[in-house]
Amino acid sequence: MAVLTMKKIHILGLKQDRKAILEYIQSTGTLQVDMALAENSIFKRTNTNASITHYERRSANTEQAIDILNTYVPQKTGLFDSLKGKEDISQEKFQQIIADRHAYNTLVAKIIDCGKEIETAKAGIAKYTLGIEALTPWLSMDIPINTFGTKSTSVFMGSLGPSLSVGEITGILEARLDQVPFYVEVISSDRDQTCIVAICMKKDEEVFEAALRKEGFTRSSFVSSRTPLEKKKKYEGYLKNFQETIDSVTKELEELNEQKGDLFILADYYRIRSEKYQILGNLIQSQNTFLITGYIPEKKEKEIQSHLQELYTCDVEIEEIPEDEQMPIELSNRTFFAAGEGVLTSYGLPHRGEVDPTSIMTLCYIFLFGLMLSDAAYGALIAIACFIMLKKYPKMTDSLAKSLRLFGWCGISTLIWGVLFGGYFGDIVDTVSEAYFGHKVTIKALWFVPLNNPMKLLIVSMIIGLIHLFLGLGIKGYQQLKHKDFAGFLGDVLSWFLLVIGLIMMLMPTSMFASIAQVEIKFSPSMKTASYVIALTGALLILLFAGRSQKNPLARLGLGLYGLYDVTSWLSDLLSYSRLLALGLATGVIASVVNMMAKLAAGDSPFGIIIFILIFIVGHTLNLAINLLGAYVHTCRLQYVEFFGKFYEAGGEPFTPFKENTNYIDVTRK
Amino acid sequence: MSHLGIVFALLGAAFAVALAGMGSASGVGVAGQAASGVVSEDPSKFVKVLILQLLPGTQGIYGLLVGFITLSKIGLLSGNPATDMSLQTGLMIFAACLPIGIVGLVSGMHQGRTAVASIGIVAKRPEQFAKSMLFPAMVETYAILALLISILAVNAIQL
Numbered sequence: 001m002a003v004l005t006m007k008k009i010h011i012l013g014l015k016q017d018r019k020a021i022l023e024y025i026q027s028t029g030t031l032q033v034d035m036a037l038a039e040n041s042i043f044k045r046t047n048t049n050a051s052i053t054h055y056e057r058r059s060a061n062t063e064q065a066i067d068i069l070n071t072y073v074p075q076k077t078g079l080f081d082s083l084k085g086k087e088d089i090s091q092e093k094f095q096q097i098i099a100d101r102h103a104y105n106t107l108v109a110k111i112i113d114c115g116k117e118i119e120t121a122k123a124g125i126a127k128y129t130l131g132i133e134a135l136t137p138w139l140s141m142d143i144p145i146n147t148f149g150t151k152s153t154s155v156f157m158g159s160l161g162p163s164l165s166v167g168e169i170t171g172i173l174e175a176r177l178d179q180v181p182f183y184v185e186v187i188s189s190d191r192d193q194t195c196i197v198a199i200c201m202k203k204d205e206e207v208f209e210a211a212l213r214k215e216g217f218t219r220s221s222f223v224s225s226r227t228p229l230e231k232k233k234k235y236e237g238y239l240k241n242f243q244e245t246i247d248s249v250t251k252e253l254e255e256l257n258e259q260k261g262d263l264f265i266l267a268d269y270y271r272i273r274s275e276k277y278q279i280l281g282n283l284i285q286s287q288n289t290f291l292i293t294g295y296i297p298e299k300k301e302k303e304i305q306s307h308l309q310e311l312y313t314c315d316v317e318i319e320e321i322p323e324d325e326q327m328p329i330e331l332s333n334r335t336f337f338a339a340g341e342g343v344l345t346s347y348g349l350p351h352r353g354e355v356d357p358t359s360i361m362t363l364c365y366i367f368l369f370g371l372m373l374s375d376a377a378y379g380a381l382i383a384i385a386c387f388i389m390l391k392k393y394p395k396m397t398d399s400l401a402k403s404l405r406l407f408g409w410c411g412i413s414t415l416i417w418g419v420l421f422g423g424y425f426g427d428i429v430d431t432v433s434e435a436y437f438g439h440k441v442t443i444k445a446l447w448f449v450p451l452n453n454p455m456k457l458l459i460v461s462m463i464i465g466l467i468h469l470f471l472g473l474g475i476k477g478y479q480q481l482k483h484k485d486f487a488g489f490l491g492d493v494l495s496w497f498l499l500v501i502g503l504i505m506m507l508m509p510t511s512m513f514a515s516i517a518q519v520e521i522k523f524s525p526s527m528k529t530a531s532y533v534i535a536l537t538g539a540l541l542i543l544l545f546a547g548r549s550q551k552n553p554l555a556r557l558g559l560g561l562y563g564l565y566d567v568t569s570w571l572s573d574l575l576s577y578s579r580l581l582a583l584g585l586a587t588g589v590i591a592s593v594v595n596m597m598a599k600l601a602a603g604d605s606p607f608g609i610i611i612f613i614l615i616f617i618v619g620h621t622l623n624l625a626i627n628l629l630g631a632y633v634h635t636c637r638l639q640y641v642e643f644f645g646k647f648y649e650a651g652g653e654p655f656t657p658f659k660e661n662t663n664y665i666d667v668t669r670k
Numbered sequence: 671m672s673h674l675g676i677v678f679a680l681l682g683a684a685f686a687v688a689l690a691g692m693g694s695a696s697g698v699g700v701a702g703q704a705a706s707g708v709v710s711e712d713p714s715k716f717v718k719v720l721i722l723q724l725l726p727g728t729q730g731i732y733g734l735l736v737g738f739i740t741l742s743k744i745g746l747l748s749g750n751p752a753t754d755m756s757l758q759t760g761l762m763i764f765a766a767c768l769p770i771g772i773v774g775l776v777s778g779m780h781q782g783r784t785a786v787a788s789i790g791i792v793a794k795r796p797e798q799f800a801k802s803m804l805f806p807a808m809v810e811t812y813a814i815l816a817l818l819i820s821i822l823a824v825n826a827i828q829l
Contacts, residue, residue: 346800
């Protein structure tokens with residue numbers, strides 16, 4: 001349950017050292033630089049935009065080259081490659097790539113050119129393939145395309161409406177023309193158009209064309225002195241050339257691909273540099289000095305301070321962060337509890353001075369998740385999968401590792417709840433033993449079977465819900481006591497504890513409760529009186545203290561009454577925990593349905609066992625997937641809405657240290 | 671006429687599964703359309719929008735749950751159906767199945783629309799995924815309450 005304590009740090013150094021100092025800070029990644037320092041008459045910002053743009057362009061170019069290699073020289077990628085994380089690169093290798101960066105820039109330019117060449121060739125292929133397609137209807141025409149006529153005749157090439165024959169066209173034209181000799185030949189005819197060549201005497205050219213146009217004639221748009229067949233051959237020659245270009249360039253890229261690893265390093269180097277210049281542009285500098293102000297975790301301050309003062313002429317001052325300033329938040333929990341940090345961060349980081357609820361929330365998360373999924377076999381599968389992946393890919397990103405660890409523990413919790421409720425792939429043991437071994441074997445539930453006694457699970461869910469809500473309220477109380485807000489503690493925390501406990505005690509001896517819980521609880525008269533007293537005290541405290549922000553006594557009383565109305569929200573919060581029952585039952589019931597379907601489909605046939613296994617695998621995979629999603633979403637909901645609603649305000653700014661934000665590599669340091 | 675009881679009981683199971691299933695199908699359907707739009711722009715958001723798309727799918731499962739409990743209650747699954755069930759008992763089971771059927775239908779459709787809006791959040795601000803997931807989960811509360819009453823009622827009816 002902890003947030004790292006941050007200190008404010010000021011570094012005043014000589015301008016000549018500024019790049020070296022910044023690079024050192026960047027490599028440690030422990031200092032968040034305050035970018036908002038105001039300029040004054042001595043300290044000014046310098047413009048580093050040119051450098052930033054330079055490095056960003058280099059970085060973008062390198063990325064583009066990597067993209068091109070990825071596209072044209074595909075690598076075999078495994079399903080879990082994204083888990084592998086960044087590659088470790090030694091300091092020497094990193095420095096060597098940086099030293100050779102000009103040679104690599106040439107390489108990058110070459111790869112980008114190759115990419116462009118392939119793109120051009122591909123565009124060409126697309127263009128001429130279309131060209132050939134357009135020529136296809138004309139292939140049987142054996143005169144050059146740009147034949148417009150002879151000395152005394154005119155030739156028209158073009159298309160008319162769909163599926164016409166020579167006879168039809170001649171008929172139509174003869175009806176339109178009076179005494180005009182002409183000749184029509186159909187080159188090809190399909191559902192879209194009829195390609196024709198028509199010849200008439202030169203003197204009749206205009207009348208004839210007008211008649212043709214009336215029928216929807218359009219001249220073909222080709223321009224060429226070749227026949228269509230020759231033109232097609234020419235196009236095919238182009239296509240072949242383009243394909244050869246693509247092949248040879250791809251081969252070239254394949255050779256260059258061997259240096260892709262170096263390009264990864266190069267891209268990251270440029271990225272690191274451009275970020276350095278961004279910070280540099282935000283520092284204020286005088287003629288000979290520069291000033292960095294920032295935030296640093298308390299435990300790192302000594303290391304940074306001594307290193308800087310040893311190597312450079314500079315002044316390092318460290319102070320507490322002033323009360324009125326935001327403190328950047330970095331969570332710090334033990335490995336087990338840190339698993340839930342991702343869930344917490346998605347909701348929001350605690351603000352300054354607020355308790356970090358990660359550890360309690362993680363425990364609750366694991367507990368509730370297991371109850372919702374509650375199947376021993378599913379739990380074992382999840383836990384094994386998560387822990388194997390954690391073991392196999394130790395360099396995966398931190399946040400991913402945390403999530404996997406969380407779900408690994410959730411799996412174990414699911415396993416335990418499954419054993420308690422007797423769920424192993426639903427009722428697979430019963431089904432298989434009955435179908436294939438003749439007599440029914442049941443693994444007894446260690447506690448009880450929810451489907452046989454849903455009321456019991458409902459009560460259990462409500463009790464768990466109550467504990468969860470009280471935990472949240474307790475944290476609120478702890479916080480208020482810590483900040484010495486005693487009125488708040490009385491009015492917002494203690495009062496509700498009393499009221500809720502009192503109300504529940506009043507409810508317990510009633511017949512309604514007895515019918516739900518199937519146990520009758522008898523309270524002695526003094527206990528009954530006690531319950532009324534407790535509830536009333538709570539209500540009175542709320543009435544008096546809920547409106548404590550108001551000076552006016554009437555308004556205060558009014559707000560107090562409104563505060564009492566919150567009883568309804570407690571009721572709905574509690575009822576919300578019935579989803580534990582609903583989701584818990586859903587997993588088991590659907591698993592049973594799958595088993596039953598498998599059994600029915602398998603029947604008595606000799607291949608039955610194969611069908612059984614197939615349905616078993618597909619059905620249970622689907623059930624696991626959908627219930628896993630359900631358990632994840634609804635556990636989050638219970639945490640965010642019901643639990644956090646009781647105490648957690650969030651709204652903290654994350655600690656974002658100035659560091660080497662690499663995409664591909666980690667530079668190892670000794 | 672004396673054997674109509676089990677018919678109504680079965681009708682109840684059918685209503686629970688069919689109505690809740692329709693609600694989920696509609697909800698998952700509209701959310702899926704929105705999700706496809708996001709993936710066509712940015713395939714890296716696939717997992718997030720898939721999760722949001724699946725949120726309205728639970729009503730169908732709840733319907734199935736009640737349907738299954740009903741079927742096993744009236745003995746259709748074990749092969750000796752309670753054919754001599756009185757008309758009154760049958761109608762009671764029918765009534766018990768109605769909450770999850772009706773609420774499943776309506777909440778499934780509305781949860782679908784909320785999921786569409788949440789997919790909109792993920793499209794613009796993917797870092798707010800956790801919050802976007804909560805809005806559809808709010809709608810589901812009422813399906814869970816209906817499921818609760820249906821299960822409790824079916825379970826409590828004595829044959």
